[in-house]
Amino acid sequence: xxxxxxxxxxxxxxxxxxxxxxxxxxxxxxxxxxxxxxxxxxxxxxxxxxxxxxxxxxxxxxxxxxxxxxxxxxxxxxxxxxxxxxxxxxxxxxxxxxxxxxxxxxxxxxxxxxxxxxxxxxxxxxxxxxxxxxxxxxxxxxxxxxxxxxxxxxxxxxxxxxxxxxxxxxxxxxxxxxxxxxxxxxxxxxxxxxxxxxxxxxxxxxxxxxxxxxxxxxxxxxxxxxxxxxxxxxxxxxxxxxxxxxxxxxxxxxxxxxxxxxxxxxxxxxxxxxxxxxxxxxxxxxxxxxxxxxxxxxxxxxxxxxxxxxxxxxxxxxxxxxxxxxxxxxxxxxxxxxxxxxxxxxxxxxxxxxxxxxxxxxxxxxxxxxxxxxxxxxxxxx
Ligand code: PLP
Numbered sequence: 001x002x003x004x005x006x007x008x009x010x011x012x013x014x015x016x017x018x019x020x021x022x023x024x025x026x027x028x029x030x031x032x033x034x035x036x037x038x039x040x041x042x043x044x045x046x047x048x049x050x051x052x053x054x055x056x057x058x059x060x061x062x063x064x065x066x067x068x069x070x071x072x073x074x075x076x077x078x079x080x081x082x083x084x085x086x087x088x089x090x091x092x093x094x095x096x097x098x099x100x101x102x103x104x105x106x107x108x109x110x111x112x113x114x115x116x117x118x119x120x121x122x123x124x125x126x127x128x129x130x131x132x133x134x135x136x137x138x139x140x141x142x143x144x145x146x147x148x149x150x151x152x153x154x155x156x157x158x159x160x161x162x163x164x165x166x167x168x169x170x171x172x173x174x175x176x177x178x179x180x181x182x183x184x185x186x187x188x189x190x191x192x193x194x195x196x197x198x199x200x201x202x203x204x205x206x207x208x209x210x211x212x213x214x215x216x217x218x219x220x221x222x223x224x225x226x227x228x229x230x231x232x233x234x235x236x237x238x239x240x241x242x243x244x245x246x247x248x249x250x251x252x253x254x255x256x257x258x259x260x261x262x263x264x265x266x267x268x269x270x271x272x273x274x275x276x277x278x279x280x281x282x283x284x285x286x287x288x289x290x291x292x293x294x295x296x297x298x299x300x301x302x303x304x305x306x307x308x309x310x311x312x313x314x315x316x317x318x319x320x321x322x323x324x325x326x327x328x329x330x331x332x333x334x335x336x337x338x339x340x341x342x343x344x345x346x347x348x349x350x351x352x353x354x355x356x357x358x359x360x361x362x363x364x365x366x367x368x369x370x371x372x373x374x375x376x377x378x379x380x381x382x
């Protein structure tokens with residue numbers, strides 16, 4: 001099942017990324033190999049290459065533009081819907097006071113403020129397509145992807161903006177409304193009678209190859225890790241500093257493992273291992289849209305430290321999404337409910353240090369109405 005073997009090149013680049021984040025400075029490379037690795041590492045981090053005009057000196061991250069990409073316009077006026085996505089970052093970080101208590105304060109990063117899929121996946125769809133077009137600016141290209149809706153919406157939006165086509169492959173386990181949403185957004189939609197597994201992804205790969213399309217592959221495309229290192233993690237750094245948080249840890253769901261791995265690499269290197277990172281997966285036998293069990297195979301978590309993986313059932317995820325709505329007034333998706341359930345479990349086990357914790361809420365609740373309605377009508381959930 002697990003096919004994500006060690007990618008030696010990524011591993012070397014992440015070693016350099018870690019050194020840069022730990023030291024907070026960039027040193028000039030001495031050999032061509034070092035230069036290539038440094039340049040790849042700086043690309044992942046969103047920094048300019050140091051000028052290094054013959055001198056050996058250190059450059060601070062700020063000198064190389066580390067935070068410059070995150071610069072939203074003050075009054076939120078944008079020249080295009082693409083700008084509405086990437087120039088509107090950071091997504092909000094909000095304190096959930098009804099879930100805070102006993103010296104522990106909890107905050108949520110609201111990824112449903114992204115405009116295309118109302119989810120964290122806009123980031124990934126945007127960078128995968130932007131990277132593709134920067135390498136190969138072909139119009140008329142067809143994008144292929146296996147998706148549980150969110151990446152599909154992001155890709156359909158990017159396809160619309162860039163004049164491309166998207167063919168999306170959805171697992172059986174996803175709500176019916178997804179087909180309509182994705183078709184409205186202009187994508188071709190194919191339902192497969194199974195869940196997203198490695199075999200499913202391989203079939204999409206094979207089809208794209210046969211039909212001359214491009215399989216972007218959010219599960220292995222390093223643009224996924226990159227967008228979360230360059231933006232999501234950096235935004236959280238700026239936001240937690242601005243709010244003077246006593247940061248103790250993060251909690252996030254794992255699907256491709258992109259966002260949680262990037263947050264772990266960033267914060268553990270920049271601030272130390274005392275910042276805890278908790279991953280959330282569906283309990284054995286449960287299916288929660290957007291997240292998967294780690295053993296089903298995911299790439300970047302193999303390069304990141306995760307302190308604990310917490311199992312959550314679909315029922316717990318739904319109950320906690322409802323709890324968030326009823327206590328805080330925000331209608332979040334099932335993986336956000338799962339993350340909240342995991343946080344409450346750790347609170348219950350008295351495991352959390354005094355200070356601030358950040359939950360990543362990947363999306364909005366509107367896509368999961370079928371799950372909520374069966375739950376509320378007492379039909380049980382599948
Ligand atoms: N939650 C939802 C709703 C998602 O759509 C996804 C990813 O598709 C995740 C969580 C997991 O995020 P990641 O793929 O970064 O692990």
